[in-house]
Amino acid sequence: MKANKMTALTMSAVLTLGVLSGCAGSKESGGNAPAGGGQSAQNVNPTGMPIVKEPVKLKFFTGKSPQTGNKFEDTLVWKEYAKQSGIDVEFQLVPFESLTEKRNLALASGDYPDAFYSARVPVADLMKYGSQGVFVKLNDLIDKHAPNLKKLLEKYPDLKKGLTMPDGNIYSFPSFYSPEFLPMLIGTPLWINQTWLDKLNMKEPETTEEFYAYLKAVKESDPNGNGQKDEIPLSGMFGIQTIQRYIGGAWGFGNRGAVAHPYVDMDPDGSKLRFYRLDPKYKEVLQYMNKLYTEGLIDKEIFTLKDTALYAKGEKGLLGAAFVPHPQAVMNQKGYVGLGALKGPHGDQLFVSVKNPIAWPGAFVITDKNKHPEATVRWIDHFYGDEGATFYFMGQKDVTYTQKPDGQLEYVDDIKKNPNGLTLDQAAARHFTWPGGSYPGYVQEKYFKGSESLPESIEAGKKASKHLVKDMWYSFNFTEEETAFMNSKGADIHKLITETEANLINGTASFDDWDKYVATVQKMGVDQYLNIYRAAYERYSGQK
Structure with missing residues (x-):
C-alpha cells in the first residue's frame, strides 16, 4: 500500500507527547487499580520469560473459526507458550457462527471467564461493560506492562484514537493489521476463474457489464466440462453483503471504506456526510444485484451459506468467482486470479471492500473475574512485538518454518506443500490458531505467511490499489448516549434496510415501492442517525 492516503491517515494527527501519560493517574482517565494488584503484581517478572514466578491458570472465552482445530491447547504455539510463559490457558471454544449470542449471554448472566479472546467484542460493548467495570481499564496496565502495544500506539496515533473510548479509557487489545499490508486489509478478494475465462475466450472483466457477461457465460456454457450445468457463477463468504459492498464501489458508494462504515460516507464533493443506502443511485446497485440473483448467477444459498459449505463447493470445482481468502489455500483450487475494482455505468470505480487496520478493536478483553491482570497483559502484549x-x-524455526539467507521466512514443506493434500490453512491449523482471523495481535507481511501473503494475493492487492478509497476512516467510537440510539433506533434502521435489501435482491419485494421504503426509513430517525455520526466524525477528525 505505497504512497496512498490511507497510510497517510494512519500516520497523521498531531503526535502526542507521552501517548499514554495522559491516560494514567486519575479515575477519570483509567488510573484506578484493576482487579488483581498486590500479590498478583508481585508474581509478575518485569521482562523476559517466564512471565510469572509461580504458575498461573487462566480461562478464556474464545472465538473459533471452521479452519482451526477443536482444542487450542494441543497446538504447537500454545503448548510452547505455556512452557515459556508459565501461564496455562484453557481456551473455551465457541464457533464464530454462535459467538455473538453466547458472548451476550455470558455477559448478561455474569458467567464469563478471565478474558475474551478473539471474541469480536463490539465497540458498543467495550464502552458499556467498561463503564460498568466488567471489562478492566487497561490504560495504566498498558503503560507498565505492555511495551509492544505502547510502541504501536505511539507510532500510529489513529490506533490510539480507535481504541480509546469517549470516556478516555482503553478496554481492549486489538487485531491490528499493518496499514502497509493491503492484501490483509482486503482479506477476501473477489477471485475469478482464469481457466474458465480462457476456455470461454473472455478477457478479465473490467466493468459491471463485462462481469455480468462472464457470470452468464459460466451458467450457460458448462466450463467445467462435466456435461452438467452445476456451475455456480458467483458465491462468497459472509453472505450477500460481501458481494453487495463490492458492487457498490462501482457506483461510488462506501468512499471512506465500506467495511467499517457500511451506511455512511461522504458526498462525492466531500462537503458533508451521506447516508448512502437511501441514495437514489443506490437503488441501481440493488437492481444490478437483483438481476444477478434472479438469473441464477449468484449462489442460491448465499443468504444462509456457511463457510464450510462454500469451501466444499469450491473443492468440487464449481465456482466461477468467489469472495474467499485464497482459492488454493481454502479450497485447494488453482487457476484463479484476483479482480480489482469494477467500473460502473456512471464511470465510478472504487475498491471499497477494505477493512480499517483495526480489524477487531475488541479482539482481547480482560474481565473483572481475572485475578492476574498484570500477567495477562504481559501474556497478550508478547504478540504485538516481532518476536x-x-x-x-x-512457530519455531527449523520446526515449522525456515529462514532464507535474505532473511525471508517460509513454512516448511509439510505446511506449504503438504504431502497429504491439505490446504495451507488445514496444514497450518495443526500447529497454529490464526486461520480464520479475529485473533488479537499485530500483523505484518514479513512474518505473516497466511494466504494473504501468497503471490496471487499480493497481485490482487496491487490491482485493488489502483482504485482504492483515498481517505479511509477508521471506526468511530460513540458516547453512551449515542450508543443507546445506535443500539435501539439505529439497530432498527439497520435491520429494516438489511431485510428490505435482501428482499429486493431476491425478488420478494418490488422496486416500485422504493420511494415508500425510503420514506419509511427516513421517519425512523435517519436525520438523528446522521447527526450522531457527524458528532463522532468530528471527534475522530479532531474538529471538536
Whole structure:
C-alpha cells in the first residue's frame, strides 16, 4: 500500500507527547487499580520469560473459526507458550457462527471467564461493560506492562484514537493489521476463474457489464466440462453483503471504506456526510444485484451459506468467482486470479471492500473475574512485538518454518506443500490458531505467511490499489448516549434496510415501492442517525 492516503491517515494527527501519560493517574482517565494488584503484581517478572514466578491458570472465552482445530491447547504455539510463559490457558471454544449470542449471554448472566479472546467484542460493548467495570481499564496496565502495544500506539496515533473510548479509557487489545499490508486489509478478494475465462475466450472483466457477461457465460456454457450445468457463477463468504459492498464501489458508494462504515460516507464533493443506502443511485446497485440473483448467477444459498459449505463447493470445482481468502489455500483450487475494482455505468470505480487496520478493536478483553491482570497483559502484549508475532504466526524455526539467507521466512514443506493434500490453512491449523482471523495481535507481511501473503494475493492487492478509497476512516467510537440510539433506533434502521435489501435482491419485494421504503426509513430517525455520526466524525477528525 505505497504512497496512498490511507497510510497517510494512519500516520497523521498531531503526535502526542507521552501517548499514554495522559491516560494514567486519575479515575477519570483509567488510573484506578484493576482487579488483581498486590500479590498478583508481585508474581509478575518485569521482562523476559517466564512471565510469572509461580504458575498461573487462566480461562478464556474464545472465538473459533471452521479452519482451526477443536482444542487450542494441543497446538504447537500454545503448548510452547505455556512452557515459556508459565501461564496455562484453557481456551473455551465457541464457533464464530454462535459467538455473538453466547458472548451476550455470558455477559448478561455474569458467567464469563478471565478474558475474551478473539471474541469480536463490539465497540458498543467495550464502552458499556467498561463503564460498568466488567471489562478492566487497561490504560495504566498498558503503560507498565505492555511495551509492544505502547510502541504501536505511539507510532500510529489513529490506533490510539480507535481504541480509546469517549470516556478516555482503553478496554481492549486489538487485531491490528499493518496499514502497509493491503492484501490483509482486503482479506477476501473477489477471485475469478482464469481457466474458465480462457476456455470461454473472455478477457478479465473490467466493468459491471463485462462481469455480468462472464457470470452468464459460466451458467450457460458448462466450463467445467462435466456435461452438467452445476456451475455456480458467483458465491462468497459472509453472505450477500460481501458481494453487495463490492458492487457498490462501482457506483461510488462506501468512499471512506465500506467495511467499517457500511451506511455512511461522504458526498462525492466531500462537503458533508451521506447516508448512502437511501441514495437514489443506490437503488441501481440493488437492481444490478437483483438481476444477478434472479438469473441464477449468484449462489442460491448465499443468504444462509456457511463457510464450510462454500469451501466444499469450491473443492468440487464449481465456482466461477468467489469472495474467499485464497482459492488454493481454502479450497485447494488453482487457476484463479484476483479482480480489482469494477467500473460502473456512471464511470465510478472504487475498491471499497477494505477493512480499517483495526480489524477487531475488541479482539482481547480482560474481565473483572481475572485475578492476574498484570500477567495477562504481559501474556497478550508478547504478540504485538516481532518476536511474539513471529512465534504466533510462524512457530519455531527449523520446526515449522525456515529462514532464507535474505532473511525471508517460509513454512516448511509439510505446511506449504503438504504431502497429504491439505490446504495451507488445514496444514497450518495443526500447529497454529490464526486461520480464520479475529485473533488479537499485530500483523505484518514479513512474518505473516497466511494466504494473504501468497503471490496471487499480493497481485490482487496491487490491482485493488489502483482504485482504492483515498481517505479511509477508521471506526468511530460513540458516547453512551449515542450508543443507546445506535443500539435501539439505529439497530432498527439497520435491520429494516438489511431485510428490505435482501428482499429486493431476491425478488420478494418490488422496486416500485422504493420511494415508500425510503420514506419509511427516513421517519425512523435517519436525520438523528446522521447527526450522531457527524458528532463522532468530528471527534475522530479532531474538529471538536
